[in-house]
Amino acid sequence: MKKMIIASTSTVHGSAYLAYLMPKLKTHFKDVKELLFIPYARPSGISYDEYTIIVKDAFSKMDISVRGIHEFKDPNKAIKESEAIFTGGGNTFELVNQIYKNDLLITLKAAIDFGIPYLGTSAGSNICGVNMRNTNDMPIVYPPSFETLECIPFNINAHYLDPIQGSTHMGETRETRIKEFHIFNQTPVLGLREGSWLEVSDNTVILKGTHSARLFLQNKKPSELESGVEIKL
Numbered sequence: 001m002k003k004m005i006i007a008s009t010s011t012v013h014g015s016a017y018l019a020y021l022m023p024k025l026k027t028h029f030k031d032v033k034e035l036l037f038i039p040y041a042r043p044s045g046i047s048y049d050e051y052t053i054i055v056k057d058a059f060s061k062m063d064i065s066v067r068g069i070h071e072f073k074d075p076n077k078a079i080k081e082s083e084a085i086f087t088g089g090g091n092t093f094e095l096v097n098q099i100y101k102n103d104l105l106i107t108l109k110a111a112i113d114f115g116i117p118y119l120g121t122s123a124g125s126n127i128c129g130v131n132m133r134n135t136n137d138m139p140i141v142y143p144p145s146f147e148t149l150e151c152i153p154f155n156i157n158a159h160y161l162d163p164i165q166g167s168t169h170m171g172e173t174r175e176t177r178i179k180e181f182h183i184f185n186q187t188p189v190l191g192l193r194e195g196s197w198l199e200v201s202d203n204t205v206i207l208k209g210t211h212s213a214r215l216f217l218q219n220k221k222p223s224e225l226e227s228g229v230e231i232k233l
Helices: 019-028 046-058 076-078 091-101 105-114 173-182
Strands: 004-005 033-037 065-068 086-087 118-121 157-158 189-192 194-200 204-209 212-215 223-225
Touching: 004 019, 019 118, 019 194, 033 046, 046 065, 046 118, 076 105, 086 105, 091 105, 173 212, 189 194
Parallel strands: 004 118, 033 065, 033 086, 086 118, 157 189
Antiparallel strands: 004 194, 189 212, 194 204, 212 223
């Protein structure tokens, strides 16, 4: 039975790392003593150790210790024996590249399906979908596949931004990019705004947080989903 928090971001403007999620995480990780952290996405190119320290500091407030998966000789065993798992944000291409390089995809999906509590933020949320093709990140590396965990039956576009009224910017909007995706792909896409997250219990997915989310389906007009609703396709 899946037990997941899939968040658009780790940090909202004006608050500390994971601060806006902490009330929910205290329940989500109840009775967890040690958290396994997957730092492969390396935001801004920081090292695994530097990234893990940031996460350790945040979870120390909950009396949860943290170990990075890179600290283990056998990362597959670390996942199988973990109490809970957190995959942080950064670059989705590099995150997926390392997951394949270490042969972790099947093990990680099995752990989540078994019910090990999971938290993903940004890139760590992108990998929960059918594939990673709706990430906003630059392809700084070329992973063996774009296929990901498929723990939910749609893709995530994290940090979703609405068009700014009156803007003179001539680049594509997020909505435009997703429409381009749907010319060639049927996979639904959820534009998840910062400050919002998905709570997954088994096969039930509920939108939580302060904002609505934008759902894109092929050949249909996008729809707004209000916080608190179950996402049904």
